[in-house]
Amino acid sequence: MKKILVVDDNQGLRTEICDILKMEKFEVIEASDGLIAIGLVKKELPNLILSDIMMPVLDGYEFYLELNKDPITSKIPFIFISALGDSAYVRKGMNLGAEDYLTKPVTADNLVATIKKRIEKSELYLNNEARL
Numbered sequence: 001m002k003k004i005l006v007v008d009d010n011q012g013l014r015t016e017i018c019d020i021l022k023m024e025k026f027e028v029i030e031a032s033d034g035l036i037a038i039g040l041v042k043k044e045l046p047n048l049i050l051s052d053i054m055m056p057v058l059d060g061y062e063f064y065l066e067l068n069k070d071p072i073t074s075k076i077p078f079i080f081i082s083a084l085g086d087s088a089y090v091r092k093g094m095n096l097g098a099e100d101y102l103t104k105p106v107t108a109d110n111l112v113a114t115i116k117k118r119i120e121k122s123e124l125y126l127n128n129e130a131r132l
Helices: 011-023 034-044 060-067 087-096 108-131
Strands: 003-007 027-031 048-051 078-082 100-103
Touching: 003 011, 003 034, 011 027, 011 108, 027 034, 034 048, 034 060, 048 060, 048 108, 060 078, 060 087, 078 087, 078 108, 087 100, 100 108
Parallel strands: 003 027, 003 048, 048 078, 078 100
Antiparallel strands: none
């Protein structure tokens, strides 16, 4: 069972996303900000991280940059999900190195399809890396 970390300060939206992912048979862990999420990532080593950008304490960009300081956590696929749909925000997230950027509101089908595709790509990469 693949483990997804959902990071969003909006409790209602976080619960909704977690419920969708649980229905798809993902194991889900959650955090309300980037600082809490850093501890969970190091403890749980999720298969993918889905993170909001605008959060208190440590925002999504800062959270992503912090994870990239560690060679282990830097390999975890990372998707931004944000209400910030302007192309400058999307470009910033992608330039940092995130695998994808979803704009809220996102449909359940699009969310699940994006997550499954990113996990699949990550597994292919890790399998190829292991063979080298």
